[in-house]
Amino acid sequence: MSTPLTLDALRERWVDLVTGRQQISAEPEAYAAGIQSRDDRVDTDLARLDPRQNQVFGDLDLAADPDVTATYDRFERIAVAWATPGSRHHDNEQTLTALVTGLREANRIVYRAGQEPFGNWWTWQIGCPKALSTSMAILHDVLPEADLAAYAAAIDHFLPDPWLNVWGNRPQTGANRVDTCQAVIVRALAVPDPEKIRHAVAGLPETWDTVITHDGFYADGSFIQHGTVPYAGTYGTVWLIGIARIIALLADSDHLPGGLADSLAARVADSFAPWVFNGQLSDAVSGRGVSRYAAQGDVRATALIEAMLLLSRGVSESYADHWRGLCQGWIATNRAYGSDILDGATVTRTALVRELLDSGVAPIDLPTGPRLYAAMDRLTHRGQGWSVTLSMCSPRIAWYECGNGENNLAVQTGQGMTELHLDSDPQQFLDGFWATFDITAPAGTTVDHTPLPPRTEGEWANSMPPAEWAGGTLLAEEALAGQHLVGPGGTGLRARRTWWFQPRGWLSLAADVHTESGAAVSTVVEHRKVVPGTSLIVDGEVVTEATVANPRWAHLAGVGGYIFLAPASLRAGVAERTGSWRDNHHSGPTEGLRRSYATLQLDHTGHETAAWLFLPGVGQAQTAAAAASPGVTILRNDATGQAARSGDTLALNGWAALECDCVAIDRAASLLLRRGDQWELAVSDPTQQAERLEVAVQGRFELAAPDGRVTDEGVTVETSAQQTRLRITTTGRAGSPATITLRPLP
Structure with missing residues (x-):
């Protein structure tokens, strides 16, 4: 002993x-x-x-x-x-x-x-x-x-x-x-x-207990700090490295309860690892930390890697082996584009990394597919060679956070900002991105172009939009997200947004777009840092600056294709932008940086809607072919609902009770339905306020689990001659979807 x-x-x-x-x-x-x-x-x-x-x-x-x-x-x-x-x-x-x-x-x-x-x-x-x-x-x-x-x-x-x-x-x-x-x-x-x-x-254990409000970890893996801010990338990493050090300190002593490390291991898998892309810890969950020159995504990831490697010494081998494999892959990715975790590393970090590199552990990749974080209005989706994050806000989650002279200009980033990570372009969100991109109109957002002052909506994320909801649902390899967008700064901007993520790319919809400010309003299809001379093509023509009426498609070399599915006025261009880190951070470097950006914006003068399909990684010919046969049909795109069909799958964000295609809902809902020998339905209450919701499906069905077992947990079914009515208990789901398998009746 x-x-x-x-x-x-x-x-x-x-x-x-x-x-x-x-x-x-x-x-x-x-x-x-x-x-x-x-x-x-x-x-x-x-x-x-x-x-x-x-x-x-x-x-x-x-x-x-x-x-x-x-x-x-x-x-x-x-x-x-x-x-x-x-x-x-x-x-x-x-x-x-x-x-x-x-x-x-x-x-x-x-x-x-x-x-x-x-x-x-x-x-x-x-x-x-x-x-x-x-x-x-x-x-x-x-x-x-x-x-x-x-x-x-x-x-x-x-x-x-x-x-x-x-x-x-x-x-x-x-x-x-x-x-x-x-x-x-x-x-x-x-x-x-x-x-x-x-x-x-x-x-300590209370810090990783599951919470249902305010700060901490949620059942879906969300991590909130300051009450309203998704923060796995900064405060969350501080939490993890702190826990790892305390466990390393007290290991094998009478002061550390047995099994403590394993009890928090799931948090690493659910709340941290999914947010690493190309060896970088995502901006979407890093709050005002995105404005810090010396703490960009690759630097944040090195802190996470150190924490995981230190904690791996105190957890079961099954956890430890998986974490080391992930870290091995992230380190290799960073080194491939010149960001070495050992450059300027502390002695502690150097020792942990050298131990890993000498171990011969094989790199591990995370699986493709989506993750919905309904509790913090975030979503990730991994495809082949690409990944994307989506940042939304709601009455629960702030537009953004600023404070201590940091991130004062980023109020638009919670309005549907998408960050596309390409394996072929790992430095997109490094190399001066946050110092030079148009922070007033990020990719994916709908924005009113009224100039807003620094610290709009105040410091410390105490102001949230009075919106109806932001949320979504998941079904296998697909995800659906929606946001009732209320613009910051009292402009009166309103819009309804939907994103349907699939293995091949994603569909974006905008509807009910209007403002009270009198300023121009745009939905930003793309705003991406590019190498000077990168080719941007619209309907077969190279453009450097143009306004195109009712475009059919666009292609950005090295990035992918954009298929426009509704009448629109498109502003397209490639131009140099200048900026400095000091613009958005009180102590950032003042050096002026120059970067080239390709931008696609849909102007909403005379158009209250927008619809486009983005296909990452495809070439120009594939884009033109997809424009002729996009493989998706818009069923509706208005203030009541946004819906589309692709193959056997229906995607529907309902802002109120409605009927669409083969389903009807009795209140706001986010729904994916896939037809087959058995029908699969995933549906959520994105308001997180309803006790239940009802979905009526045309046809006669009974409930069945995928293995054939009949189940009725949280769901009741009522079948008539022409339809099946499902009553789904949503209390306690916190916006997470119920997934239901339906077996056709004779």
Whole structure:
């Protein structure tokens, strides 16, 4: 029987985790570049250290709360360097003296017991205590006991309970809860307090419990932070890396309940992995993080990879093997276009990645098909060689999030923005995309062209559109999504949008499009970064700038074909755009960037509808042929319903009770119906408000499961001479579809 790990042993393990000193000692040359990179930053930090009456670093003002956090971040970085073998600061007396003096001064000036907090609560309950507690653990054996006690008292003052935001008088949730628990656990290792550790660990499982409102994980895999923002790509990854580090810290100790890691493993499969495309963690679930120059999709993915690899050490082999295979594939994809996860990597990340690369684990791809995240108004669909994401908003999900000077211009991105990822174009959403694309009219959206000011609808995603619904349904390899669009900024823009995703591409519909502003309104078919000289063709003619009445088709070289299925006025062009990261982020680089974009916009002057089919990857000849025989029929596209038929499948988004083709619905619904020897029906309540809905299908049927077993769970059936009426309980489904198999009766 193994000896229980002491708090001292766990504290040393934490220092191992944050410095990587065990790996460095075994193979110092492998980590020299990472150590050098950190040392360069520490040199700069130490050069700025200038303790005075009201500051510690000469360039940081301790009367500004972001600078308080930055002060403690620098101390943590210096402490890590001091404890890292191979660093020029390792065990350096001058570095240690600067640390001890600086921490003492910062405690005297601002982060101390009894100090009234100011500014953002995050500074006091997460930013400072996370960094300070790690510095305390590293310096435990060299700091005077009085200093350790003072720093512990400061953390206890600002963070008396990691479960609570004491100034907001509300529970801490999601990534924030994990951060506060980590801070308290490490503080309780530096100044021993087993009860604090127990309480913090007990607060962790709640962060991955299934929720039905506000922050956290939902049954369909959605992850929400700040109450209304899909955030797996930033806050979610912070949550995962935090959990992974805590589990790695406490593994095999009395403080970690058995099976804890496996209990959260499903979250990785449902909430994170599906959002990685071409080795990049999607913008669609990254909130205001899309505006950060140094944290684009490939960088966000490296953080996810690190978290998954670290967590894989504590989960069952079945999970671990699958995760390692996924990570192997993502790393290889990134390296193929010049984004190497080891460039500038920390020692910890380097060790995890080297272990994976040396393992010989084969890369794994995620399967094709759709994923609907009804709880956060998002959808993904993977095809062969392409993937797409769809971003919507509703009375539950905000238009967008801005705050802290980030993402102030992105209010249109929740209005149906589609991001097409092509295996042949992996850098589409890197290489300056978010600095140069037309953020007022993203691909897929319907927009009013009234200029809107920064921070339209306010900061921190507290404003949602007063729309009817956004949602959808899934059936095998197909997905249907719909959004009642209410434009931001009080323009009076309204529209009804539908997207039908299939293995070959997707159909887009717009109806009931109008505005009260008097400005022009457009639906954006395409707005894509292209190589200068890329050919854009409309009805067989190359265009650089043109307006085309009632086009039949368009083709963008290297991207695919667009089949127009309704009368329209199309503006098409390829043009250079300029912009900088500073335009949408307070501290982004000011350098002006130039990129070429191909744009297709349908203007709604005289046209309240739009319909087109997009076929990714097809050539010009295939596009022209598809225009002659598109394989899809629009059945209706109006304010009451939007419906189409392709082969044996019917897609219907009903905005109210209606009859269409062979079905009738008694209220708003999203429905896919596939005819065959047995009929398959997938239907949802996208409003997430109804207790039930009714679907009437022409013909006589009984309920049957695919294996022939009769089932009536949540569904009742009533058959007459001419039709079958289904009553479906939708309470508790949270917008997820009910899937029903119908067997024809004689």
